[in-house]
Amino acid sequence: FTVMSCDNVRENGHVAKVAVLGLAQARDPQLAAWIEENVTFPCTMVDRIVPAATPETLQEIADQLGVYDPCAIACEPFRQWVIEDNFVNGRPDWDKVGAQFVADVVPFEMMKLRMLNGSHSFLAYLGYLGGYETIADTMTNPDYRKAAFALMMQEQAPTLSMPEGTDLNAYATLLIERFSNPSLRHRTWQIAMDGSQKLPQRLLDPVRLHLQNGGSWRHLALGVAGWMRYTQGVDEQGNAIDVVDPMLAEFQKINAQYQGADRVKALLGLSGIFADDLPQNADFVGAVTAAYQQLCERGARECVAAL
Template identity: 40%
Template structure:
């Protein structure tokens, strides 16, 4: 018999389901997390659950929060389950289910409720997963976008902010004025220098309304960079059905994920932190090279297979990874263009890491999809591909594969696969990208000349020449031919 996931039923779940061994009534809040989605629940929430299971740090419970409309449904679903989540690790050798209980509340989805939670002195860390595009950073200038309409609206009415950065600055202002120690702001998004980006956005907003407050934030608030790593697909009816049939748990929004998990954080905190090193989190003085390794191999790897796979009509990532041409393309791009931009890390072999990434992508149990990887390219390409390209250009390294990746993305933005099937381009700039892709059919350089996205990349003649050559080849002979030619060159 299946059981609804909640506090009353948790002790009656099957023996193979790991459940919290701690008394959840004794957990008090220490962290407020903004942007409660699958990744957070399979990563930060799980690490904390593991720590609580050791009987320690129960004053670091999580309060969820968010301002996007999607958080309304998430909050309702989790509230009905007493904030519990089923997390299933999809190991091909056998699934490992557990119930995660580290979240203890979820602020109402409005700015007043979130600010009220943020000013609670017990909240010492505010963590974020607001996606790569959620920081109001202009892709071309890489600066905080002070002219964004949402930012301008908050600046004109700072007492009723509707953006997350307006909300954070309002809460920090209250803490300063009432002599409450500031919280640490810990980004868990896949961004190079995610802590630095968070600091840039918070200070950028604060400077627009109160320069003294901005100075106080800069002097007192810590913004540690972190590297987060775990593949966590979206939840569909497929996952809900699997969890009920396999483990007898009725969970409105379970999470499935790969077995691999990693979290590396700079050890810089304003008001203390939980001892997460006890459960596998690595704290370091400087995270830059670890972060670049992951962003340029795993995240850029996702980007490099996504658009080629989509054009070849693949839906699932593991199916694409069974295609030798796609795997050879990924491996060659990394070895020729991306890995040479990375500085050595003591004890780390980048080629070994790459092969582990390929193995993870090929896990058939994950069910990760190409459309998920291909979505929001205008957010992801500037974070994962452009910096690699810039470093390769600066060092006069190989950019042949990176130019091909951009050409494949351009072809993808046409909105049709090579067999003629429609592609739903999910992107904040979908209309513009599709228009540019169409223009590139007769003038290939048009795509890279769009400066609001590509900045000055089009001014590099070597890149432009390679991009044009690859795009013309793709249009003439197809993506697979281009991949094979690159690998054999």
């Protein structure tokens, strides 16, 4: 039979297989061998923007339905489900109702991770610093719209290896449309959470590819600098930022000891985020330091407009 994962985890089928086989091996090696031979674990990728529910969201839903549901959510109309075509004894015809069956889900995961999630993080940090509460609010500024699209097409798309026929320009155009949905109220503050866990996959891995191949990555540099500026915990008006991150204590320690280029250097020393290679790359350090200093001097909106 087939065990199909629906969780929003990268290569979820592989994760499920390792977990199941590990438990089976501990119980009975013959059981593990049977599962290995007779069960498949297809990977899936799901994409639908579902912001964290706010009290206002819950009340709006209650007003429409006539009943209060503390577990209610609001989501966008768009939905995408990409499924690895790796089933035992056939499969349901879900492709007839919009699902995509593919030989390999990983390229689609990377497309979402870099083009959607990467631009989301870019907009979250620079949008919050620019005074925008939601992603849709950032999209009302033509400079942010232009920068997000350029990030996707000029700096993220070239790092992808997609199946023939994949239209990344159409995908990026659709993302801008989705980001512009004012009904979602997807807060920049929410997306900015846990940046230390998101930055490597969304922004830093693409930078590494550009450093290797000689591509342009100035939007990515500003995105990384935006994260650094955000973790200072004070916005451009001097108001406190509620930074939510498992490494917050380390950020606060750095904030108390360093400023300017020294602060950038100290943050780059967090190997759990930047590993050992990027802090040793003079081009990376120089570009991020320059972008950070520009953010501190000119502010987010002006820096985004200058891209």
